[in-house]
Amino acid sequence: MRNANQIYLDHAATTKPYDEVVSLYTRMESEIYGNSSSIHGLGIEALSYLNKARESILKSLKLNKGYKVIFTSGATEANNLAIIGYCLKHQNRGKHIITSNVEHPSVLECFRYLEKLGFKVTYLKVNRNGVVDPSELEKAMTKETILVSLMSTNNEIGSMNDLSKLSQIVHAYPKAVFHSDTTQSVGKDNVDYSLLDMFVISGHKIHGLKGSGCLVLKDKIELEQRVFGGGQEDGLRSGTVPVSLCCSLAKSLQIIQAKISAEFELISKIHQQFLDEIKNVDGVELNSTSSSSPYILNFSLTKKKASVVVEALSNVGIYVSSVSACNSKKEASSYVVAALGKSDVLAHNTIRLSFGEDNNKEDALVFAREFNKIMENIR
Numbered sequence: 001m002r003n004a005n006q007i008y009l010d011h012a013a014t015t016k017p018y019d020e021v022v023s024l025y026t027r028m029e030s031e032i033y034g035n036s037s038s039i040h041g042l043g044i045e046a047l048s049y050l051n052k053a054r055e056s057i058l059k060s061l062k063l064n065k066g067y068k069v070i071f072t073s074g075a076t077e078a079n080n081l082a083i084i085g086y087c088l089k090h091q092n093r094g095k096h097i098i099t100s101n102v103e104h105p106s107v108l109e110c111f112r113y114l115e116k117l118g119f120k121v122t123y124l125k126v127n128r129n130g131v132v133d134p135s136e137l138e139k140a141m142t143k144e145t146i147l148v149s150l151m152s153t154n155n156e157i158g159s160m161n162d163l164s165k166l167s168q169i170v171h172a173y174p175k176a177v178f179h180s181d182t183t184q185s186v187g188k189d190n191v192d193y194s195l196l197d198m199f200v201i202s203g204h205k206i207h208g209l210k211g212s213g214c215l216v217l218k219d220k221i222e223l224e225q226r227v228f229g230g231g232q233e234d235g236l237r238s239g240t241v242p243v244s245l246c247c248s249l250a251k252s253l254q255i256i257q258a259k260i261s262a263e264f265e266l267i268s269k270i271h272q273q274f275l276d277e278i279k280n281v282d283g284v285e286l287n288s289t290s291s292s293s294p295y296i297l298n299f300s301l302t303k304k305k306a307s308v309v310v311e312a313l314s315n316v317g318i319y320v321s322s323v324s325a326c327n328s329k330k331e332a333s334s335y336v337v338a339a340l341g342k343s344d345v346l347a348h349n350t351i352r353l354s355f356g357e358d359n360n361k362e363d364a365l366v367f368a369r370e371f372n373k374i375m376e377n378i379r
């Protein structure tokens with residue numbers, strides 16, 4: 001249960017773990033504590049839980065045979081493993097790779113690193129809706145392209161790429177694979193994961209535990225290992241496998257995927273209520289569009305400082321975000337909103353509301369009342 005005096009509107013930053021997930025984790029830590037690499041009974045028991053967690057993840061995503069799961073600490077590590085691991089392994093096939101200019105830093109920084117290693121990178125610009133125009137991808141593809149990484153749902157503004165069209169374009173080039181940072185759509189938007197060669201899950205974004213996550217990839221794809229040691233996780237990520245965390249990830253995914261359609265409908269209604277309250281407030285300019293994910297509503301303030309408004313909202317127990325949680329301490333400007341062609345003032349003053357199952361219609365009314373008060377009272 002959430003605290004009755006607070007309204008949490010920052011689900012894209014992190015979510016409260018499901019009770020079932022926490023109790024599964026604590027029970028497993030005290031009972032199933034064997035090392036899944038040990039060959040004695042406790043180890044074999046742990047390994048069987050680990051294998052079941054892998055199967056359960058693929059089942060929750062409706063993926064039949066042909067995929068494997070590599071457990072990681074979250075989406076950042078999974079994106080790094082997929083992008084850098086793939087490029088280093090297959091650089092003899094070609095050295096051109098493609099991404100977009102609004103990806104999460106855990107993708108963008110991998111491309112910048114690979115650029116330093118000699119890869120040629122195309123950073124596709126997004127259109128005014130924050131999505132990659134498939135014809136732009138088509139123009140950028142070459143016979144040397146080995147990897148394309150384009151996110152499903154943007155974490156700041158909720159814009160959603162057309163994965164079906166994009167994947168079709170990539171797969172017309174036999175040497176190229178399609179990776180997608182699906183962190184913000186798993187458990188929320190209905191994605192056909194079979195369109196993708198590699199994609200990622202972050203546990204704490206789907207009411208799971210921080211420190212849990214995975215990379216899902218086609219069986220036949222080989223990656224260069226990133227962590228050296230005992231060879232766990234298919235030789236890609238050495239280190240004793242945290243079996244309870246892996247099972248907690250499978251559990252949260254199972255719970256959230258089972259109610260994905262009902263929740264999508266509920267969140268869409270809540271989103272609309274917030275939108276109705278906000279859209280006509282003087283000094284508000286929307287950055288999310290009608291085609292964005294309903295889970296995220298992003299706008300800029302034209303006359304006030306977003307950081308001041310975020311702090312004032314926090315003082316009355318309403319938690320929202322200005323730019324993304326990962327960026328907000330480093331820089332006060334949103335490169336995603338700037339990429340939409342918006343002014344510096346707008347990019348510096350963004351507010352993101354991100355919804356979850358603990359929100360309701362009344363939250364929109366309370367938010368609007370407090371937000372209007374703050375907008376009137378602060379300079």
Ligand SMILES: Cc1ncc(COP(=O)(O)O)c(C=O)c1O
Nearest residue numbers: 074075076104106155183184202
């Ligand atoms: C789109 C996107 N990708 C990757 C990440 C990183 O996820 P994690 O915290 O699991 O490393 C985030 C987290 O904000 C995200 O929103």
